[in-house]
Structure formats: C-alpha cells, structure tokens
Amino acid sequence: MPETRVLLEHAEDPALRTIDGYKGYGGYATLEKAYRELEANEILKELEDSGLRGRGGAGFSMGKKASFLPRGEMAKYLCCNADESEPGAFKDRELMQRNPHQLIEGIAIAAIAADAGHAFIFIRGEYDSQADILDAAVAEAYEAGYLGKDILGSRRDLELIVHRGAGAYICGEETALLDALEGKRGNPRLKPPFPAVQGLYGGPTLINNVETLSNVPRIVAHGAEWFKGFGTEQSPGTKVVSVSGGVRRPGNYEVELGIPTRELIYDLAGGPLEGREVKALYPGGSSSPVLTAEEGLDLPYSFEAMAEAGSMLGSGSIIVADDTVSIPHMALRTARFYHHESCGKCTPCREGTNWTVKMLERVVRGEATPMDLDIISSVQENIMGHCLCVLGDSMAMPVSAMVRKFRPEFERVMDEAGQRISVVQAPAEVLGAAT
Amino acid sequence: MSPVDGPGIVNPNLPTDRAVSEGRVPERSPEAIPELHEVDCPAELRERIETLIGRYPDKHSVSIPALWAVQRLYGWCTPEGIRQAAAVMQVTPAYLESVASFYDLLHTEPVGSHKVAVCTNISCWMRGGDELLDAFRAAAEGREDLFVTGFECLGACDIAPMASIDERYFGPLENAEAATAIDQLLAGEDVLPDKGLEKRPLAGDARA
Numbered sequence: 001m002p003e004t005r006v007l008l009e010h011a012e013d014p015a016l017r018t019i020d021g022y023k024g025y026g027g028y029a030t031l032e033k034a035y036r037e038l039e040a041n042e043i044l045k046e047l048e049d050s051g052l053r054g055r056g057g058a059g060f061s062m063g064k065k066a067s068f069l070p071r072g073e074m075a076k077y078l079c080c081n082a083d084e085s086e087p088g089a090f091k092d093r094e095l096m097q098r099n100p101h102q103l104i105e106g107i108a109i110a111a112i113a114a115d116a117g118h119a120f121i122f123i124r125g126e127y128d129s130q131a132d133i134l135d136a137a138v139a140e141a142y143e144a145g146y147l148g149k150d151i152l153g154s155r156r157d158l159e160l161i162v163h164r165g166a167g168a169y170i171c172g173e174e175t176a177l178l179d180a181l182e183g184k185r186g187n188p189r190l191k192p193p194f195p196a197v198q199g200l201y202g203g204p205t206l207i208n209n210v211e212t213l214s215n216v217p218r219i220v221a222h223g224a225e226w227f228k229g230f231g232t233e234q235s236p237g238t239k240v241v242s243v244s245g246g247v248r249r250p251g252n253y254e255v256e257l258g259i260p261t262r263e264l265i266y267d268l269a270g271g272p273l274e275g276r277e278v279k280a281l282y283p284g285g286s287s288s289p290v291l292t293a294e295e296g297l298d299l300p301y302s303f304e305a306m307a308e309a310g311s312m313l314g315s316g317s318i319i320v321a322d323d324t325v326s327i328p329h330m331a332l333r334t335a336r337f338y339h340h341e342s343c344g345k346c347t348p349c350r351e352g353t354n355w356t357v358k359m360l361e362r363v364v365r366g367e368a369t370p371m372d373l374d375i376i377s378s379v380q381e382n383i384m385g386h387c388l389c390v391l392g393d394s395m396a397m398p399v400s401a402m403v404r405k406f407r408p409e410f411e412r413v414m415d416e417a418g419q420r421i422s423v424v425q426a427p428a429e430v431l432g433a434a435t
Numbered sequence: 436m437s438p439v440d441g442p443g444i445v446n447p448n449l450p451t452d453r454a455v456s457e458g459r460v461p462e463r464s465p466e467a468i469p470e471l472h473e474v475d476c477p478a479e480l481r482e483r484i485e486t487l488i489g490r491y492p493d494k495h496s497v498s499i500p501a502l503w504a505v506q507r508l509y510g511w512c513t514p515e516g517i518r519q520a521a522a523v524m525q526v527t528p529a530y531l532e533s534v535a536s537f538y539d540l541l542h543t544e545p546v547g548s549h550k551v552a553v554c555t556n557i558s559c560w561m562r563g564g565d566e567l568l569d570a571f572r573a574a575a576e577g578r579e580d581l582f583v584t585g586f587e588c589l590g591a592c593d594i595a596p597m598a599s600i601d602e603r604y605f606g607p608l609e610n611a612e613a614a615t616a617i618d619q620l621l622a623g624e625d626v627l628p629d630k631g632l633e634k635r636p637l638a639g640d641a642r643a
Contacts, residue, residue, distance in 0.1 A: 003639050012640055075492070087556045087588035097633075118492060125503075125540045126552075126589050128602035129633065161490060166499050167539030169587065183498035185537040201493055243638075244558040244592030251593040251638020268639065286557055286588075319558055319592070333560050337587055343537075 003268065004230065006238045007214050008254045011098040017133060019140040022101035030221040031105050031146060034112055035154040038220070043113040047216065049224035051236045055091075056081055056172070056209030057287070057314045059303045068196035069114050069204040077200040078116040079181065079207045080107055082123040082130075083165055083172040087286035087337060088317035091240040092210035094252045096123070096130045099214070100137035104160065106216035108146060111158050114206040118159050122177050125166040134162045169341035173389045174207045175199075176343065187345045188389035209315075211240060231257035235302040239316045243269040246276060246322030258302040265297065265320055276322040280406070284314025286334055287394035289401035290321075311401075327406040328413045331399050332360040338395035349392030352383040356399060363410060366417025373410055377403050466529070469522040476519035480508055484523040494524055498534045502541050511542040539586075546582035549620050551575070552599040555585040558592035562607065567596045570613035578621060594632060604632035 005011070015021030022028065034043060048063030069076060080103065084092040096103060107119050123131045138160055141147045149157045163181060165171050171180045175189035178200050199205025215237060219227045228236045235257035241264055244250040248270030255264060265271060265278065272278050278293040283301075289311040291299075299305045306313045321330060339353035359376050362368040380396035380403075387393070403410060471481075483504045487497045501524060505516035512535045514528070521528040535541040553559075553568040568585045575583045589604065591597045597606025600616060605627050608616075612627060619626045635641070 005639075008637065012637055084590050085588060088558060088592055089588075090590045090592055093590050094637075098637075124590070125538070126586075126599060126602075129604070159490070163496075164500065164503060165538070166503065166541045168537065180499065181496060182493065183495035183534065185534055242592065244595060245561050249638055249641065250558070250595065251641070253639055282557075317592075321561065325561055330557065333557055337556055340587060 003254050004238050004256045005254050006218060006230070007095060007102070007211065007240055008098070008252070011094075016099050016101075017097075017137065019101060019137070019144055022099070027101055027217075028105055028144075028146060030217045031108050032152060034109050034220060035152045035156070038112070040113050040115055043109060043220055046220055046224050047110075047113060050219045050227040051224070051234075052212065052215055052219060052227065053235065053237075053303060054209055055211035055215075055239065055316060057086070057285070059313060062208060062212050062215075065196060065208070066110065066114050066206050068194070069206055070197065071115070075118070075201070075203045076114055076116045077203055077205040078107060078111045078114055078119040079174075079177060079200065079205060080119070080121040080210060080213055081172060081174065081177060081207055082121050082127070082210045083169075083177060084127075084210070084315070085124055085169040085172050085341075086315050086317065087334075088244055088282060088319040089242050089285050089315040090244070091242045091252050091316065093127060093130055095210055095214050095240065096127070097133055100134050101141065102214050102217060103134075103210055104137055104141050104146070106213035107160060108141075108151075108158055109216050109220055110206065110208065110213055112156065114204075116206065117157050119161075120181060120200075121160070121162045122171070122181055123162060123164055124171070125164050128164075131162055131164050138162055168343075169337075170343045170389070170391060173391065176389065177207065178205065185343070187343050188391075190388055211316075232300070232302045232304070234304045235313075239301075239313075241301065242315075242317040243320070244317070245281075245320040246272050246278070246325065247320050248273060255301070258300045258305075260297075261299050261301045261318070262297045264301055264318060269318075269320075272320065272322045276324060278320055279323045279325060280321045280327065280330075280402075282317070282319040282321075282398060284312045285317040286319065286337065287390075287397060288312045288314045289397045290327075290405065291401075292405055326364075326409075326413060327402050328360065328363050328410050331402045332357065332364055334398050334402075335360055335395055338391060342391055346387035346389075346392070348383045348386040352379050352392055353395055355379055356395065360399075363414050364417060366414055366419070366421045368414050370411055370414070373403055373407060376400075466527055468525055468527055469518050471522045474515070474519045474522045476522060477508065480504055480516075480519060481523050484520060488524065495526065497524060498526070498531055499538070499541075502531060502535050506541060510548050511545050547580040549581050549601055550599075551581065551583045551601075551617070551620075552586035552589065553583070554587070554589045554591070554595070554597055554599075556588035556592075558588075559595040559597060562595040563610070564596040566610055567598065567608055567613065570610040571598065571617070574614040574617045578617065580621070581617065591632060593638060594630075594635070597632075600626055605630040606632070 052062045053059045170176045171186040176186040180186040195205040231237045240254045253268040303313045335356045339357045342353045344350045380400035383392040383396040484501045488494045501520040509516045518528045555564045571583045575581045594606030
C-alpha cells in the first residue's frame with residue numbers, strides 16, 4: 001500500500017520551502033485566482049461542500065466553522081493553530097518544515113472566505129526551526145505581494161504574523177490559544193460564546209489547524225468533488241498520519257482516510273520491532289481511548305470508524321505499544337503529562353489529574369489494592385465533561401480505557417510490585433516499626 | 436466566629452503580627468508601571484519590543500514575544516529585564532511575570548546558556564527516553580553553563596528518543612551520544628551533524 005501524497009506532494013524537494021520552488025509546482029496560482037475571480041461565498045461553499053473535517057483533533061467541518069463567522073464591517077481574525085503538542089503528533093511540524101508556502105496560501109485563501117484582515121500562526125515555542133522557516137516564507141510572501149496591503153490590486157489587506165508560544169500544551173486548546181495570543185496566561189475560556197462569534201480581541205475568529213488550512217489551496221483549485229474522491233464519505237480527503245512508538249519506521253505517512261489501520265502500522269511503518277507484537281495503540285494521539293490490537297488493527301482509519309469503536313481519530317497520530325510495554329506504566333506516563341500541562345483553572349482537571357497520577361504511582365509501586373482501580377475509574381468519570389476545556393477529558397479517556405481493557409495486567413503489576421515490597425522492605429520498615 | 440469573619444477577635448496570648456493586624460505594606464505599589472527613564476533598557480531590546488507593538492492590533496499581545504526577547508538577551512527572564520520590557524510596553528512588571536511563570540520555556544530563574552531538553556513522553560519513553568535523559572544528566576555533571584531537563588512531548592516522536600539541543604532537534608539518539616553532544620556543544624562545534632532532524636528524508640522515502 002503506497003502513500004497518497006497530496007499535502008506532502010514534492011515534499012522531498014528542499015526547494016519547496018522557497019517561494020520560487022513553490023511557484024515552480026504551481027503554487028500561489030489558486031490564491032491569484034481567488035483574488036481575481038472568486039467571491040468569498042464561492043470559496044466558503046467549496047470548502048463546505050468538500051466536507052473537509054478539521055485535522056486538529058475535534059474533526060469538525062471546516063467550511064461550517066468558517067460559515068459561523070458573522071458578516072459585517074467588524075474586524076475579523078484568522079488563527080492557524082500550530083501549537084501541535086499532543087504526544088504522538090508531529091505531522092504539522094513536517095508540513096510547516098517542508099511546505100510553508102502551502103500553509104500561507106491556505107491561510108490567505110481562508111482569510112478571504114472569513115473576511116479576516118489579520119491572521120496569526122500560533123506555533124509552539126519548541127518548534128524554533130520551523131518558526132524560522134515560516135518567518136522566512138512569510139517575508140517572501142510579503143515581498144511577492146501575496147500578503148500586506150491591497151493584495152494583487154484587490155483592495156484587500158492581510159497581515160500575517162508568526163507568533164511563537166512558549167511551551168504550554170493547553171495553548172493548543174483554541175480559547176487558551178486566543179488568551180495566549182492576547183498576551184495572557186493560556187487559560188481556556190467559557191464557551192459559548194464560541195470564537196467564531198467572539199474570539200481574538202473580542203472579534204469573530206476562525207481557528208484552524210495547520211493541516212486543515214494546508215488543504216485549502218487544492219480544494220479551491222480542484223473543487224470539492226475532486227477532494228471527495230479521496231477517503232470515505234464521512235471522512236473525505238487524505239490525512240498525514242504520524243506513526244510512532246514500537247514500530248520499525250516511525251514517521252509521517254499521508255494516506256487516504258479509511259485505509260485499514262493495519263496497513264498503516266505494518267506496511268508503511270514497518271510493523272513492530274524484531275520479535276515483538278502489537279499489544280495496544282492510541283489511534284489518535286495520547287488523548288484518544290487506547291484500543292487493544294484486536295480492536296484496533298482491522299479498523300478503517302477514519303473519523304467514523306474510530307468513533308464507532310469508542311475511540312477517536314483525533315489529530316491522526318498512532319502510538320503503537322508493543323508487548324514489552326507495561327500498560328500501567330504507560331497509563332502513568334500519560335497521566336503525568338496531563339497533570340503537568342493542566343492549567344489549573346478548573347478543579348476537576350487540576351485535582352483529578354493530580355490524584356490520578358498519585359494513584360497510578362501507588363499501583364506501580366505495589367501499594368494499591370484492586371479497589372484503587374475502581375477509584376481511578378470513578379475519578380476519570382468525574383473529570384469528563386466537567387471542565388471548561390477537554391484537557392482533563394483527554395487524560396480521562398485513555399486512562400479509563402486502559403484500566404477497563406487491561407485490568408488483569410494492572411492487578412498483576414500491583415501484586416508483583418507488592419510482593420517485592422514485602423520481601424525487600426518488610427524487615428526494615430514494617431517489622432522495625434512494630435517492635 | 437472564626438478569625439476570617441472580621442476584625443475584633445484578638446487572642447491576647449499571641450504576639451502581635453503587624454502584617455496581619457495592619458496589612459502588609461509593600462515598598463512600592465505592585466501595580467506601578469515603570470517609566471522608561473527609571474529602567475536602563477538597552478536600545479536593541481527597546482527597539483525590538485517597539486517594532487513588535489507596531490505589528491499587533493493590541494500591545495498586550497506582545498508579552499510572550501517581548502519575554503522571548505528578554506530571555507534571548509539575558510539568558511533568562513531576569514526581574515530587571517522584565518521591568519525593562521514592562522516599561523516599554525507600559526504594563527506592570529507583575530503582569531509580565533504572571534505570563535512568564537506560566538510557560539515552560541520562559542525561565543524565571545537563572546539557567547545555563549546552553550539548553551538541552553530530553554523528551555520523556557510516551558513514544559520517547561518506549562524507545563528509551565528516560566535512559567537518554569540520565570545519560571545527558573551524567574554527561575552534564577560538573578559542567579557549567581548547561582541546563583539539562585526532561586521535557587514533555589516535543590513533537591518529534593519519529594526520531595525517538597530525541598533531544599532538543601539549543602532549540603534544534605536531534606534523534607534518534609544512543610545514550611553514548613549524549614556525552615559527545617555535550618562536548619561538541621561546549622566546544623562550539625556542530626552538534627551531532629548526522630542526527631539533525633532537518634536532514635532527514637520523509638519517512639516513506641527513507642526505505643526506498
């Protein structure tokens with residue numbers, strides 16, 4: 001099964017990073033056409049008809065989101081979410097690094113549709129080299145007249161700023177991103193109002209992921225029908241999938257949505273390492289409920305199939321756990337991440353992530369009882385849906401799935417660690433205290 | 436009635452704490468916005484922040500980029516640097532400090548001028564990220580000017596286990612390469628020239 005390279009087409013060519021290289025492959029022709037011939041409504045309709053679903057995690061229709069923006073004279077904004085920080089996800093990094101102009105063209109076209117005069121690329125601070133590449137590409141685009149004032153004689157303006165974050169997973173959440181962009185601590189906001197109505201600086205704001213916006217130039221160039229020729233009915237298009245963990249060739253592979261997950265893991269990423277087997281996988285980044293190998297491998301890789309199986313496609317990042325991985329330790333590693341990244345605004349998330357880590361540490365140290373597993377599960381239930389944003393849910397979903405599906409392994413790890421304690425520590429601590 | 440219900444209940448057996456009974460009196464108002472002439476702001480920092488302010492619709496948006504500029508200049512977000520940026524932006528230093536303390540990459544304490552962040556998240560952990568962090572820590576032992584830290588997912592699971600060395604990505608790394616990388620870094624040489632992320636082909640092309 002070969003890749004279907006659309007977004008990553010010509011990505012092997014380093015010249016693609018420069019505006020001349022990009023134009024050599026037909027780049028910016030769609031933007032020129034959009035400015036000269038197309039109305040905002042036509043672009044919007046094409047995006048809606050294409051069925052393009054957001055590639056950042058939630059999978060919401062991009063065209064629909066853009067159509068929620070009110071019309072009128074007020075200042076509107078477009079934000080590209082390049083804060084890719086989900087463990088397992090590294091596709092936006094590849095897209096920005098190899099083809100920055102595709103993203104800039106997508107932003108410029110989407111800005112026409114959304115009638116936005118200011119656009120921002122909010123890129124995570126760790127992606128310093130990619131931000132440098134974007135800075136250079138944006139400067140080239142200004143120079144060529146694709147950004148700035150009165151673009152191509154259209155009387156439209158678009159200012160584009162590459163804004164570097166400073167290290168906070170929460171800023172990938174769209175309202176926290178807006179707060180960070182407004183120069184505050186990155187805390188999420190209460191929704192509604194949704195950003196499309198009241199976002200950056202209180203104005204209507206369209207927020208889309210890097211990969212979503214990178215799809216825009218080709219959809220507008222070739223039409224919605226062409227785009228729907230890829231993928232499945234409910235998940236049209238191609239997807240850059242990050243495959244990592246226990247596979248031989250971890251990396252980004254662009255495939256049509258709906259191909260069997262097994263092909264992604266075995267044919268493209270080379271399958272598990274020598275002598276190992278796939279035990280479990282996160283199908284859509286660390287926030288997605290973990291699937292066992294039996295559940296996950298034969299599912300089509302699409303939004304609907306993953307949702308039906310009780311998980312999610314999320315950002316499109318598969319982390320493979322092979323049979324050497326201890327699931328309780330993986331759960332602890334996952335919980336620690338969310339505990340560290342919780343912004344602390346909502347109690348269920350702040351305290352829930354904290355206690356989940358403490359309880360999972362007791363599990364792997366052998367100090368827990370089977371009842372603790374039930375408490376862990378109930379803590380997860382009490383986080384879900386009770387916070388301003390889904391960061392807490394993003395821990396609750398994979399952790400509760402692991403406890404449910406691998407309960408015997410949790411109990412075994414608990415027992416084995418408990419026996420080690422009784423052998424090693426009992427004489428010194430327990431007996432010593434008794435006498 | 437509990438003590439928080441209001442004044443009036445004073446236990447005569449306790450020593451008087453003036454800070455409690457009269458309120459703390461800070462030396463200067465934390466809300467005061469410093470004036471430019473009160474801080475010795477280097478011209479380049481001032482120009483950088485003023486340019487940034489001109490680009491954004493609202494000056495507050497400049498806070499993170501301004502703190503980056505402070506950190507680039509001083510190595511970390513020094514209280515003095517924060518005051519200088521606050522004076523240029525005309526916001527309180529407390530405001531900028533609240534922003535700086537939220538983000539992992541902005542340091543509010545001194546760190547070495549070379550920064551190594553080793554990813555220990557799920558994919559790197561599976562591939563030996565913890566051991567790599569130990570190797571970097573051991574190699575950095577007793578060497579000055581180095582800041583080695585474990586870090587959450589850096590978005591490079593394809594090159595696990597990996598590290599970000601002075602903001603550039605390297606991987607997949609062997610534990611033994613930690614010492615080599617640190618030697619090269621401190622000697623001012625190119626760090627692990629074969630392991631840089633930028634030079635890697637697309638995963639699908641690498642096997643062809």
